[in-house]
Amino acid sequence: MPASDEASAEIDRLAALARYDILHTAAEVEFDFLTRLAAELCHTQYAFVVFVDDRHVWAKSCFGVAEVAAMPREQDYCDLVVRSGQPLLVPDLTDDARTANLLPTLQMGFRSYAGVPLISDDGYTLGTLCVLDRQARPIDDTQLLLLQALARQTMALVELRHCKRELEANLRKLTLLANQDELTGLMNRRRLMEKLAEECARARRFQQPLGLVMLDLDHFKAVNDQWGHGAGDTVLLNTGKTILQTLRETDSAGRYGGEEFCLLLPATNLDGAATVAEILRGRLAGHPREPGSAPSHVTASFGVSATEAGETARAAVLLETADRALYRAKAAGRNRVELAPSALYSQTHPTHSPDKHSSGAS
Ligand SMILES: Nc1nc2c(ncn2[C@@H]2O[C@H](COP(=O)(O)OP(=O)(O)OP(=O)(O)O)[C@@H](O)[C@H]2O)c(=O)[nH]1
Numbered sequence: 631m632p633a634s635d636e637a638s639a640e641i642d643r644l645a646a647l648a649r650y651d652i653l654h655t656a657a658e659v660e661f662d663f664l665t666r667l668a669a670e671l672c673h674t675q676y677a678f679v680v681f682v683d684d685r686h687v688w689a690k691s692c693f694g695v696a697e698v699a700a701m702p703r704e705q706d707y708c709d710l711v712v713r714s715g716q717p718l719l720v721p722d723l724t725d726d727a728r729t730a731n732l733l734p735t736l737q738m739g740f741r742s743y744a745g746v747p748l749i750s751d752d753g754y755t756l757g758t759l760c761v762l763d764r765q766a767r768p769i770d771d772t773q774l775l776l777l778q779a780l781a782r783q784t785m786a787l788v789e790l791r792h793c794k795r796e797l798e799a800n801l802r803k804l805t806l807l808a809n810q811d812e813l814t815g816l817m818n819r820r821r822l823m824e825k826l827a828e829e830c831a832r833a834r835r836f837q838q839p840l841g842l843v844m845l846d847l848d849h850f851k852a853v854n855d856q857w858g859h860g861a862g863d864t865v866l867l868n869t870g871k872t873i874l875q876t877l878r879e880t881d882s883a884g885r886y887g888g889e890e891f892c893l894l895l896p897a898t899n900l901d902g903a904a905t906v907a908e909i910l911r912g913r914l915a916g917h918p919r920e921p922g923s924a925p926s927h928v929t930a931s932f933g934v935s936a937t938e939a940g941e942t943a944r945a946a947v948l949l950e951t952a953d954r955a956l957y958r959a960k961a962a963g964r965n966r967v968e969l970a971p972s973a974l975y976s977q978t979h980p981t982h983s984p985d986k987h988s989s990g991a992s
Pocket of ligand 1: 813846847848849850851852854858859860861863864866887888889960964
């Protein structure tokens with residue numbers, strides 16, 4: 631093969647090896663079974679599964695020794711197997727012409743070597759399954775055949791491991807997609823509803839209050855109409871960021887609808903939730919619009935509901951009462967916070983007037 635072809639074949643081989651992401655990974659018992667089996671079959675003291683990168687030979691599994699340091703490629707017999715893609719049998723290293731170049735193997739006390747290539751599905755030799763001994767030891771045809779079968783099993787394991795890791799990564803991505811609003815990174819409505827049910831159950835179990843804040847951006851349609859959908863998206867994105875900067879670690883937030891958001895505030899009663907809403911309202915309103923340029927933020931109207939400690943938290947009640955309060959905030963001029971005690975809250979606090987807690991501009 632011309633040198634340039636050889637170089638490009640090696641680049642492809644290294645890329646194939648990198649795809650498996652197996653170098654420098656910890657020992658895995660499944661590989662150790664295979665090296666043990668190889669040593670037993672060939673009656674050798676040592677067996678290794680190794681992978682060969684551009685400079686080193688890395689052992690993934692060792693039998694007969696706890697671990698071996700990475701060997702420089704050019705000093706290792708495995709490199710010859712990787713280069714040729716063929717088995718290499720050296721029954722007596724002291725009687726081998728190449729040993730002069732591969733002295734370290736001999737210096738480590740090894741006397742015999744038999745290595746077979748580990749070939750990927752797409753035909754790249756990534757490493758070897760090899761057996762070594764401190765005595766001169768020939769490998770017969772049957773042993774060679776079985777060693778090659780074990781090498782195929784080793785590669786099947788490598789492929790399986792690779793598929794499993796890819797599946798796990800995809801599952802993580804899918805779970806994120808299923809739970810996250812793509813634009814803001816907050817929970818999407820589906821996950822928000824799930825989380826609300828979880829928080830209600832927790833509040834009931836631990837007899838804690840639970841606050842819920844619903845907010846809807848004001849005159850958001852005008853941003854889209856005047857500045858385009860991209861500008862509208864930026865406002866939504868910035869709203870999400872401001873929400874996250876405002877909330878405690880134990881709070882959570884989701885996008886409930888187009889320009890509507892919902893905050894879940896565990897262990898927070900109505901007054902506490904109203905305080906959070908008021909802080910957020912002020913932050914969203916605190917971005918004066920530069921004349922002639924698209925807004926980075928717009929104001930929002932807020933509806934707040936909560937169940938107090940010891941009350942039975944119900945998702946539907948919290949949502950409905952917050953929504954009604956939000957409607958009142960819109961009707962009263964926007965950029966304001968309205969409280970709507972839940973049905974249960976008003977039963978236990980019959981004299982409470984939501985309007986006392988109204989706040990905001992306009
Ligand atoms: N840019 C952008 N706009 C969205 C998105 N989802 C919903 N919208 C827009 O949000 C706007 C909501 O308009 P309206 O329901 O009239 O509400 P508003 O203009 O905020 O008016 P008030 O709520 O009464 O203050 C509509 O123009 C929707 O197209 C989105 O993901 N990106």
